[in-house]
Each structure stands twice: as C-alpha cells, then as structure tokens.
Amino acid sequence: MRFWLQRVAMAVLLLLSVSALTFGAMNILGDPLFNILGPVAGDVNNPDSVKLIEKAKAEFDLDEPLVVRYGLWLSDFVRGDMGVQFSSDGQPPVSDLIKERLPRTATLVLLAQLMAISIAIPWALVTASRAGRLSDRISTMNTFFLVAMPNFALAIILKFVLSIKLGWMPLTYVANDPLSSRLWQMVLPALTIALPVAAVFQRLLRTDLITTLQQDFILMARAKGLSRRRVLFRHALRPSLFSFITVVGLNTGALIGGSIVVETIFRIPGIGSSLVESVLREDFPVVLAIVMIVAVAFVLINLLVDILYSIIDPRVRR
Amino acid sequence: MSGNDNLVTTDDAADVAVANEAVKRRLGWGFWFCIGWIVLMIIVAFLAPYLSIKDPNANFIDMSGKGRPPYGPSMDHWFGTDKDARDIFSRTLYGARISLTVGFVAIAFGLLVGGTLGILAGYFRGWFDRIISFVFVILLSFPSLVLAIMLTSLIERSLLTISLVLGVLSIAPVGRLARASTLQYADREFVTAARQIGATNRRIILRELLPNVVIPMGALALLGMAVAIVAEGGLAFLGLSVEKGITWGSLIQLGSEGSTTLQKSPWIAFFPIFVLFFTVLALNFAGDRLRTYLDVKESAL
Numbered sequence: 001m002r003f004w005l006q007r008v009a010m011a012v013l014l015l016l017s018v019s020a021l022t023f024g025a026m027n028i029l030g031d032p033l034f035n036i037l038g039p040v041a042g043d044v045n046n047p048d049s050v051k052l053i054e055k056a057k058a059e060f061d062l063d064e065p066l067v068v069r070y071g072l073w074l075s076d077f078v079r080g081d082m083g084v085q086f087s088s089d090g091q092p093p094v095s096d097l098i099k100e101r102l103p104r105t106a107t108l109v110l111l112a113q114l115m116a117i118s119i120a121i122p123w124a125l126v127t128a129s130r131a132g133r134l135s136d137r138i139s140t141m142n143t144f145f146l147v148a149m150p151n152f153a154l155a156i157i158l159k160f161v162l163s164i165k166l167g168w169m170p171l172t173y174v175a176n177d178p179l180s181s182r183l184w185q186m187v188l189p190a191l192t193i194a195l196p197v198a199a200v201f202q203r204l205l206r207t208d209l210i211t212t213l214q215q216d217f218i219l220m221a222r223a224k225g226l227s228r229r230r231v232l233f234r235h236a237l238r239p240s241l242f243s244f245i246t247v248v249g250l251n252t253g254a255l256i257g258g259s260i261v262v263e264t265i266f267r268i269p270g271i272g273s274s275l276v277e278s279v280l281r282e283d284f285p286v287v288l289a290i291v292m293i294v295a296v297a298f299v300l301i302n303l304l305v306d307i308l309y310s311i312i313d314p315r316v317r318r
Numbered sequence: 319m320s321g322n323d324n325l326v327t328t329d330d331a332a333d334v335a336v337a338n339e340a341v342k343r344r345l346g347w348g349f350w351f352c353i354g355w356i357v358l359m360i361i362v363a364f365l366a367p368y369l370s371i372k373d374p375n376a377n378f379i380d381m382s383g384k385g386r387p388p389y390g391p392s393m394d395h396w397f398g399t400d401k402d403a404r405d406i407f408s409r410t411l412y413g414a415r416i417s418l419t420v421g422f423v424a425i426a427f428g429l430l431v432g433g434t435l436g437i438l439a440g441y442f443r444g445w446f447d448r449i450i451s452f453v454f455v456i457l458l459s460f461p462s463l464v465l466a467i468m469l470t471s472l473i474e475r476s477l478l479t480i481s482l483v484l485g486v487l488s489i490a491p492v493g494r495l496a497r498a499s500t501l502q503y504a505d506r507e508f509v510t511a512a513r514q515i516g517a518t519n520r521r522i523i524l525r526e527l528l529p530n531v532v533i534p535m536g537a538l539a540l541l542g543m544a545v546a547i548v549a550e551g552g553l554a555f556l557g558l559s560v561e562k563g564i565t566w567g568s569l570i571q572l573g574s575e576g577s578t579t580l581q582k583s584p585w586i587a588f589f590p591i592f593v594l595f596f597t598v599l600a601l602n603f604a605g606d607r608l609r610t611y612l613d614v615k616e617s618a619l
C-alpha cells in the first residue's frame with residue numbers, strides 16, 4: 001500500500017511542478033495582455049483602449065499576483081474549466097476545443113501503439129529464433145534505418161508511396177466523414193508513428209528473447225519434445241515481456257510527439273496540430289491546457305506501467 | 319559491482335580481459351565512412367558561401383520555354399528547383415549550416431550543463447542530488463517535442479535560442495548518464511585515496527571523476543547531435559524553428575505543403591530528406607559503434 005501511495009504522491013507533485021513552471025514561464029516570459037488584445041495593449045493614451053485594457057484585466061484577473069492567478073487557474077482546471085482562448089472573441093472555450101479534438105489524437109495514439117506492439121512482437125519472435133542469420137542481420141539494418149528516419153520524413157515518404165503513387169490509402173483526414181472511413185484515414189498516420197516505435201520495441205524484445213532462449217528451462221522444454229514454435233510462444237515470450245512493458249510505457253512520449261507532426265501532415269484536427277496553431281497564435285491558455293493534458297496522460301500511463309509491472313513481478317515493490 | 323568490492327580486487331581481472339579484447343575491437347570501415355560523410359557535411363556547411371554553387375535565394379526563372387517552375391532535376395539544377403525557381407541543391411547545402419550548428423550547440427550545451435549538474439549530484443548526493451534528480455524527472459516527464467514547442471512559443475526564434483532550447487532538452491538524458499557514471503566511480507579506491515591525501519572536492523571532481531565520466535558522455539555526444547538535428551528538423555517542419563534562414567526541415571516542409579506539391583514535384587522534398595536522413599543515419603551509426611567500442615553500458619543511459 002505504501003508503494004502505491006508513494007507513486008501517486010510523486011505523480012501529483014510532478015504534475016503540480018510541471019503546471020507551475022509552465023504557467024509561470026508563460027506569464028513571465030510572455031505578455032498576456034498583449035496576447036489578448038494585440039497592439040491595443042500598448043495604447044494607454046487612448047481612452048477607448050484603456051477601457052478595453054481594464055476589461056481584459058478584470059476578465060483574466062491580470063492585476064492579481066502570479067501565485068493567486070496560478071491558484072485560480074489550477075482550481076478551474078481541476079474542475080474541468082480550462083479558461084477562455086486569448087484570440088479575439090474567446091470562443092469556443094478551451095475545454096470545448098479540447099473535448100472536440102482530444103478523441104482524435106487519442107484514437108491516433110492508441111492505434112499507433114497497437115500497431116507498434118503487433119508489429120514488434122512477431123518481428124522479434126521471428127528474428128530472435130533466427131538470431132545471427134542473414135534475415136536477422138537484414139532486419140537489424142532495417143531497424144537502424146527506421147530509428148534514424150525523422151518522423152516527418154517517414155510521413156512524407158509513406159504518403160508519397162502509398163497514397164500518391166499507389167493510391168492505396170486516403171491522402172488526408174476529413175472530419176465530417178462517417179466513423180469507419182475516418183478510422184481508415186487514420187491508418188497511414190498511425191503507421192507512420194508506429195514504425196519507428198516498433199523498431200525500438202523489436203530491438204529490445206529480440207535481445208531479451210535471445211537471453212531467455214539460452215536459459216535451461218528452454219532446453220528442458222525442447223528436450224521434452226515440444227516444438228520450437230510452442231517453446232517460443234509458450235515458454236520464451238512471457239518472461240521476456242518485462243522490460244518490453246516498461247519501454248512501451250516510456251515510449252508513449254515518442255508517440256505523442258510523433259502525433260503532433262503527423263497530425264499536421266495528414267491534416268488531422270487533433271490536439272497536436274492545435275498545439276502548433278496556438279503556439280503560432282501565442283494563444284497561451286490553449287498551449288497550457290494541451291501541455292497539461294499531455295503531461296497528465298504521460299504520468300498516468302507511466303503510473304499504470306508501474307502498477308502493471310508490480311503485478312507481474314512483485315519483487316519491484318520491495 | 320557488489321557491495322564490498324573495496325576488499326576484493328576483481329577489477330584487475332576485468333581490466334586484463336578488456337585489454338585483450340581491445341585488440342579484437344575495431345571501429346570498422348562503416349564507422350569511418352559515416353565519419354567521412356559527417357566531416358563532408360561540416361566542410362560544406364562552413365564553406366557554402368565560398369563554393370561555386372548557385373545563390374540559394376536567387377530565382378532561376380527559365381525563359382527557354384520550360385514553362386513555370388518548379389523545374390525537375392537537370393544538369394543545370396542537380397536537385398531541381400522549388401516553385402520559386404530556387405536551386406534545391408545549393409539550398410540543401412546551405413541548410414546544413416543551421417541544422418549542424420543547432421545540433422552541435424545543443425549537445426555542447428547539454429553536455430556542459432547536464433554533465434556538470436549530473437556529476438555534482440552524483441558526487442555530493444543528499445538534498446542537492448534529490449532536487450537535481452527531480453528536475454531531471456520533470457524534464458523527462460514531457461515528450462521532448464512538446465517541451466520544445468512550448469519553449470519556442472515563449473521566445474524570439476533565432477539560431478541561438480533554438481539551439482539552447484534543444485540544449486535544454488538534452489540536459490536530462492546527459493545529466494542522468496553523468497550522475498549514474500559518477501555514482502559508479504565516487505566510491506572507488508582512487509577517489510578515497512585522493513581524499514585521504516587531502517585533495518579538495520574540486521580537485522577530486524576535476525582530476526579524478528571527470529576523466530572517467532567524460533568517456534561515456536562523449537560516446538553519447540554523436541547520438542545526441544543526431545537527436546538534436548532531428549528535433550530541429552521537426553520544429554522547422556512545423557514552422558517553429560529559426561525564423562529566417564534555410565534549414566533541412568523547412569526545405570522538406572516547403573516540398574510537402576499544399577495538396578499537389580508532393581505529387582507534382584517530389585524532388586523538392588526528397589533531396590533534402592535524403593541528405594538529412596543520411597546525416598542522421600551516419601551520426602547514429604558512428605555514435606552506436608563508438609558506444610560499443612568504448613563499452614558504455616546501455617543500462618546506464
């Protein structure tokens with residue numbers, strides 16, 4: 001029980017620091033009043049502008065000290081109210097924007113994660129059982145290429161080959177299409193994110209499998225007369241999955257980072273492309289909300305991985 | 319290493335084994351080929367204005383009836399031109415300047431700051447170590463691209479600031495490695511011996527620990543540079559890198575924007591992609607070989 005409490009307390013502390021740092025940086029380094037009003041913010045001699053400035057200050061509590069504003073923001077955020085967009089009329093509220101866009105990004109990341117895992121496991125099984133042979137060496141070279149390939153470059157190459165030249169895949173995402181075709185439109189973007197991640201997973205799992213396959217109990221299983229395939233699936237795979245699970249959790253960051261780029265290329269209106277747009281518009285409430293959502297997701301997933309890990313292997317609880 | 323290795327001199331045997339292995343271990347021709355490519359890129363980046371290549375910002379509108387740009391690759395324009403009839407070949411070479419500078423400055427900054435913090439944390443431990451480690455955890459708890467995008471939203475996007483932002487991102491991974499290897503050495507006999515004869519903390523860190531910690535960090539430098547170059551490319555691709563200037567990312571972005579550019583003139587995006595990919599691959603491969611060569615444990619990363 002103490003183990004869980006410690007983990008959760010750490011996660012909460014982490015999120016608080018992240019939000020405080022982000023909030024502070026944005027208010028100290030940026031100029032919120034200017035971001036809300038634009039050039040009007042500097043026009044203090046014109047009574048009309050002053051009226052606007054006063055109104056904006058009252059609306060966004062800009063006269064309060066930073067700590068108070070952080071407290072206000074935090075209490076709103078925890079209750080699900082992420083404030084108003086800075087852009088001219090403030091519509092729609094940030095929460096609505098996120099509510100509309102988050103499911104798309106979540107679907108994309110989930111799809112990518114599933115693809116990465118379902119590519120990596122068979123790939124690792126095949127290469128580990130033929131370790132050192134030509135096919136394994138070629139596969140190692142391929143993982144090297146995939147890991148070195150920047151995700152935006154991979155996206156363009158896949159888009160060019162599969163969508164433009166071969167015409168197998170749809171080019172872009174259309175938000176109004178029915179669900180099934182939207183899912184189909186997500187396959188190529190998800191594959192773009194998944195391939196390099198699958199290569200990372202495969203490298204790790206292959207190494208672990210090779211180590212496991214040298215254990216005595218594998219020899220024992222083979223000596224009992226079980227087939228290679230059965231030994232591989234039933235005996236070797238499970239004990240090799242430990243560090244795989246950790247890496248799957250840790251790599252969620254790479255997936256989210258990948259989704260930002262991929263959403264931009266394939267025009268998926270998710271929170272990733274929203275982040276880029278709002279950064280270019282200097283719309284800080286949106287940026288802050290998205291950063292926090294990503295941080296929460298990241299922390300939760302890693303917490304989940306820790307929990308999962310300690311269920312599979314109770315020794316880590318100490 | 320076990321807990322009481324102060325008493326047992328297992329290290330000697332291991333050192334002998336390493337010495338024998340050193341004869342067998344070679345960096346291989348692939349490593350030197352990659353280094354060659356990287357050096358070539360660095361030379362090109364330095365000398366781009368003095369090489370007799372075309373002006374990267376000039377518009378080479380063709381009047382002899384080839385129609386409107388973009389033009390495909392030809393003897394005149396090896397990599398073709400973009401839709402403003404600018405020469406992709408010279409733009410790609412010029413792109414190396416920003417991309418490589420950012421990569422180099424970022425990892426240098428990361429090594430300096432992350433390395434210093436990591437060594438100090440690993441050496442002094444206690445509350446200082448806790449704070450530093452927590453800062454590393456915070457930095458690592460963010461997908462690095464998200465952190466980079468957030469930071470770039472707060473600053474003027476110049477060559478220096480972009481390099482430093484990416485440098486900040488490399489602090490945590492470098493710092494963790496430095497801390498881990500410092501912890502590994504801080505209890506060894508030669509450090510205890512130095513302390514017994516009255517060496518100051520400063521001297522122990524600089525003369526005893528630093529030379530040992532620098533080796534694994536150096537092996538990480540090439541990989542870190544590759545990561546920084548890719549990150550810069552990603553930022554440039556999203557329009558969030560150095561505002562004025564040619565970088566590989568922005569060239570690739572230009573070649574894939576709109577719905578038809580990629581379809582009708584793929585060379586605009588593909589030549590920069592090839593050069594970027596090959597450079598990153600070379601850095602990755604060389605870094606990987608170097609790491610194996612210097613025998614840096616993957617678990618320490």
